[in-house]
Amino acid sequence: MESKKKLLVVAHAPSPNTRALRDAVAQGAGHEDIENVEVTVLAPLEAGPDDVLACDAIILGTTENLGYMSGALKDFFDRSYYPCLEKTQGLPFTYYIRAGHDGTGTQRAIESITTGLRWKVVQQPLLCRGEFQTDFVAQCEELGLSVAASLDAGII
Template sequence: MKTLLIVHHTASPNLQAMFEAVRSGASTDDVEGVEVVARPALTANAVDVLEADGLILGTPVNIGYLSGALKHFFDQIYYPCLEATARRPFTAYLHGANDAGGALRALDAITTGLGWRAVRPPLVVTGEPAKADLEACWELGAITAAELGEAG
């Protein structure tokens, strides 16, 4: 069985709704052979990442950057996971009030440094998530889990 790790910093009702949609999609009964594990960014660690076959990262955009919690996660796992997780598939969802450009650049720089492989472009939602945004979150989770299950 493959493990899909969702590392998230869920600091608002909007992010909670997005996280729940992503987790629901990743856990759909239509996908077999994938266990979904969710960890808050402040408690996720290198062992979680080393045991995962793929990741979904969720974060607010704070002052144009990744949340401090997700940055802390990356600081904790970077060197322990650097070589062992090269080519690890991942994707992400971000929520902000307006511009997410700085957060996207930071996410790209960090995951490129880790050698991770983006399987889907990051999903960015600004403002209150609409029904279509939550459906896109569900699809992000479902498609990522399905691709991970097929890779087995």
Template sequence: MMPAKRLLIVYHTQSGNTGALAHAVFDGARQVLDVETRLLRAFDAGHSDLLACDGVLLGTPENFGYMSGALKDFFDRTYYPCENKTNGRPYGIFVSAGNDGTGAVREIGRIANGYGWKLACEPLIVRKAVTPGDLTLAHELGEGFATALSMGAF
């Protein structure tokens, strides 16, 4: 029997919007029973968490057209300990944006490229207030990513 796949969800929230999305992503991923899913705040996640996962979902608010400082700190702390050890890892992004969110997605993508990761799904960008429909989309993101991870689709 194959060991369960592991999904890591790393996020930062200031106002609570990205936190609400992260919890919806997590709830969706937990629907896939043969995937072990962990939800960690960016300041609490480290290189051992990243090395132990098979896929990662990253959540951030858009700050000045960029990702949060906390998510950037996660990257800063994990890059060298994980260098050349996570190549090909599938990842996804969810952003709570006051603007258009594309700057945060672009810069996360540039850093993920340095890790050798592969974008596995379309980024979820939620603009302004988080609605029940946005939470449904976040739930579907988590469930869909975990399902694909479980099936070995990445």
């Protein structure tokens, strides 16, 4: 029997709206038609290098805080960067940002760190900008579904 592929979701979700986005990613990734993917959802302060080393793909989620990623996600990267640097090159990933403004500073920061790690973007990142919209939830669900289905099908 083939072992399940592991999709890690590391998402900072300090509010009901951001928890809804994180939960939507997990719901999409856990769709009943996806049979060979195990989804693990962790807060950035609970996740670490061992979780990254054990996964086959990762979805990151963060709020935009003062034009940057959340401190919790930055802490995750600080603790995981060097232990993962030489061991996770090519790791398939994507991310979503809940941005009250434009999200570009947050996006640049994530791209800078993941470029250094040599991770591979496999899905267009999702920027949920401006006032919260219920469409953000459906978009996050689609993001989770797309990555998990690609992992399940062996595309990534």
